[in-house]
Structure formats: C-alpha cells, structure tokens
Amino acid sequence: MIIGDDAHTTVFSALQFLGLGHDRVIRLKTDDQGCMLIPAFADAIAKVRGPTIVIAQAGQINTGGFDKFSDIVPLVKQAGAWLHVDGAFGLWARTSSKVSHLAAGVDGADSWATDGHKWLQTPYDSGYAIMRHELAHRCAMTIAASYLPMAAEGERDPTHYVPELSHRARGFPT
Ligand SMILES: Cc1ncc(COP(=O)(O)O)c(C=O)c1O
Known part of the structure; x- marks a missing residue:
C-alpha cells in the first residue's frame, strides 16, 4: 500500500x-x-x-x-x-x-x-x-448464507456490492 x-x-x-x-x-x-x-x-x-x-x-x-x-x-x-x-x-x-x-x-x-x-x-x-473491475468488487463484498435467497442468474443483487447486509439504498435518490 x-x-x-x-x-x-x-x-x-x-x-x-x-x-x-x-x-x-x-x-x-x-x-x-x-x-x-x-x-x-x-x-x-x-x-x-x-x-x-x-x-x-x-x-x-x-x-x-x-x-x-x-x-x-x-x-x-x-x-x-x-x-x-x-x-x-x-x-x-x-x-x-x-x-x-x-x-x-x-x-x-x-x-x-x-x-x-x-x-x-x-x-x-x-x-x-x-x-x-466488477468481479474484484463483487468477490471482495459478497456475503452468502443459507437463509439468504440467491439472486437469479444475471440478476444483480445489491448486497453483493456493499459491506453491510441491512443497508438501504442510500445512494439511490441522488
Ligand atoms: C478528501 C476527503 N476524503 C474523505 C473524506 C471523508 O468523507 P466522509 O465524511 O463522507 O466519509 C473527506 C471529508 O471531508 C475528504 O475531504
């Protein structure tokens, strides 16, 4: 670094x-x-x-x-x-x-x-x-658990791109 x-x-x-x-x-x-x-x-x-x-x-x-x-x-x-x-x-x-x-x-x-x-x-x-680099981002952030539904093939799951699970779409309005 x-x-x-x-x-x-x-x-x-x-x-x-x-x-x-x-x-x-x-x-x-x-x-x-x-x-x-x-x-x-x-x-x-x-x-x-x-x-x-x-x-x-x-x-x-x-x-x-x-x-x-x-x-x-x-x-x-x-x-x-x-x-x-x-x-x-x-x-x-x-x-x-x-x-x-x-x-x-x-x-x-x-x-x-x-x-x-x-x-x-x-x-x-x-x-x-x-x-x-989408893949690097996703690999760094994805959280998987048995109780979490999997995103369908090709569907973007926003929780795979942020560090928290319980996260509202704060950036969305702007
Ligand atoms: C250059 C720079 N980086 C990072 C920050 C931190 O930003 P935030 O408070 O939104 O996390 C600031 C805040 O002034 C900043 O000026």
Whole structure:
C-alpha cells in the first residue's frame, strides 16, 4: 500500500479497520499542496513487490490539491498495482470545463470514492464508490448464507456490492 502523508484521516481509519494499521503502509512525503512527490512515488512503486494498492487523492482537504494522476497512472499500470482515488469532493472537478484539468488522468484509476454531500451539497450521507473491475468488487463484498435467497442468474443483487447486509439504498435518490 502506497499513500501520501497528507491523505484524509478517514483513509487511515479505513486501513485501521482493515487491520493493516497506519504504519504498515508506505507513506510518502508530500509537497506544500499535500500531493505526493512524483520522484518519491516512482522510486517507491519501483521497489514494491506483490499485490499493491496506491491511494491518491483528488482534492486535499486543506489545500484542494490534486495528485498528479497523469504521472501516477502509467507508473501504477507498469507495476500492475491498483490505483484508488479519494475524490471525496475533488472528483467532481471532471464535470467542469473550468477546472477539469486539475483531475486530468484520473480516469485511468481502478476505483474512485466521492461524495454527493460535499461539492454537490446533497444531504448526508450520499457517498459513492465507483469500481472499474466488477468481479474484484463483487468477490471482495459478497456475503452468502443459507437463509439468504440467491439472486437469479444475471440478476444483480445489491448486497453483493456493499459491506453491510441491512443497508438501504442510500445512494439511490441522488
Ligand atoms: C478528501 C476527503 N476524503 C474523505 C473524506 C471523508 O468523507 P466522509 O465524511 O463522507 O466519509 C473527506 C471529508 O471531508 C475528504 O475531504
């Protein structure tokens, strides 16, 4: 796992929940905008071995800084790693011709998280996770039990894509 020192605190909480802890990951120094330094990133990803996740961000909480996805994406692909983007508010920059350049290259990631309850000003809690690889997503989340009905062939069962079973369709209205 490679992550910038200025990632949002909730990203470190997620690592804590996963049992990885805050310090068993490679934390990279950042610039004055809280963005990962590309030479340090290139160096770190060249050295890692085995399955690797990189977490970059679109919109650093204090500065609004965007990691340099155009530089990061090719290095991630070359290493066969997975790039996740924390775009809680900044991912929406892609919808604006004025600021979309800030997130140039972000489309090359493997997964993205963003919130409606930030830039879009929707009520809490409208968070979205977007995944390029459906099977990986499904394999990570599927919960099976004898008392749960199986989805029919070809039918999408929403519980196979979220960590909780008793979960209303919170994202649906937005
Ligand atoms: C960059 C970033 N990531 C993650 C979060 C956490 O979002 P939430 O509170 O919706 O879980 C925030 C909240 O401000 C944020 O700015």
